[in-house]
Amino acid sequence: MASDKNSSPAFFWRLLVRKIRLFSYVVEHDEGHAPNPHFRICTLCRCKFRKSPKGRRNIVELAQPGDWVIGTGGANPLRSAGRGKLVYAMQVEEKLTRQQYYEDNRFERKKPLPSGSYDRKHGDNERPTNPFEKHCQFALISHRFYYFRRNAICIDKKKFPDLEKTGRGFRSHFEGDIVKQFVKWITRHKLGKQGDPCMKETYKEGRKQACKSSC
Numbered sequence: 001m002a003s004d005k006n007s008s009p010a011f012f013w014r015l016l017v018r019k020i021r022l023f024s025y026v027v028e029h030d031e032g033h034a035p036n037p038h039f040r041i042c043t044l045c046r047c048k049f050r051k052s053p054k055g056r057r058n059i060v061e062l063a064q065p066g067d068w069v070i071g072t073g074g075a076n077p078l079r080s081a082g083r084g085k086l087v088y089a090m091q092v093e094e095k096l097t098r099q100q101y102y103e104d105n106r107f108e109r110k111k112p113l114p115s116g117s118y119d120r121k122h123g124d125n126e127r128p129t130n131p132f133e134k135h136c137q138f139a140l141i142s143h144r145f146y147y148f149r150r151n152a153i154c155i156d157k158k159k160f161p162d163l164e165k166t167g168r169g170f171r172s173h174f175e176g177d178i179v180k181q182f183v184k185w186i187t188r189h190k191l192g193k194q195g196d197p198c199m200k201e202t203y204k205e206g207r208k209q210a211c212k213s214s215c
Contacts, residue, residue, distance in 0.1 A: 020066050022179045023059045024163055025170040027071035027087045030080045031122060032197035035071060035088055035147070038119040039109045040192065042090045042145035044069060045101065045124040048170065049137055059170050060138050067092050068183065069140065072164045073152050080198055081152030084164065087198075089186050090145035099134035102127055107139075118200055146186055149195035159185065 025048055032038060034047030048059040063069055070089040074080030081087050101107055102125055110125035128134040155163055159181060165171040174182075 019176060020068065020179055021063070021172055022068045022070065022174045022182060023063055023170050023172045024070050024072065024165045024174075025059060026074050026165055026167070027080055028074035028076070030074075030087055030149070030198035032119065032200060033122040033124055035090065035145075036110060036122065036124040037088065037145065037147035037193045037197075038122075040143065041107070041110075042088065042142045042147060042193075043101075043107070043110060043124055043139055044090070045098065045137075045139035046126065053132055053136065059172075060140060062172070063092050063095070063140055065092050065095060068179070070163070070182075072155065081148075083166070084155055084157070085152035086148060086155050086186075087152050088145065088147040090140070090142040092140045092142055093144065094141035096139050096141065097135050098126075098128040098137045098139060101125055101139040101141075118196075122197075144191065145193075146189050146191060147193045148189075149193070149197060151195060153189070156185070 027035070034044060036043045036045070044060060050056065050058050050061055059069060068089060068091050071087045073082045073085035073087055075083055096104065102111075107125050109120065110123045111120075112123035112126060113120040124139070128137065160178065162171070162174075163178075163182065
């Protein structure tokens, strides 16, 4: 059952009392694992995270409920949607430790199942194995997401000349007006998962064909 946390008074209060941030990074491998848009919930867990206590904090550690995370296309058209495209956008509603994520029965179908369907095989809810993974790594949860799959949409470069991040790392230093404009633009699109991940289709039955876009 869908969570109502995104419509709770506490959620909206968080939006009012702090600045909403926007995080942008490149989805080099759009295979449905990270982000994981399956089963009507988008999660980001096994990508853009810190792998050890000595590592720099990444998006999964820094983002908070209310923030937006977007993924843009990678350069390889067999693995992603290509540069200048928006693969997905999600507004974070919950942030759970990996231990909480693994124990929460709402996300049982997000656990990888080797003999299951493509969606189950690419689950991101993997069992954490040590204290750092259990309590210092996180999963970002959202029902308010826009996943465009291989039909990724073009980024309006006139409106958002600096929205796209190329290469490694992420970008998050966006002015408040830019974030507001982005939210206004993205929410005009259809909510939810618009189809399957790019790599599910390009590698289906051994065929290799470039991802398409709606541009």
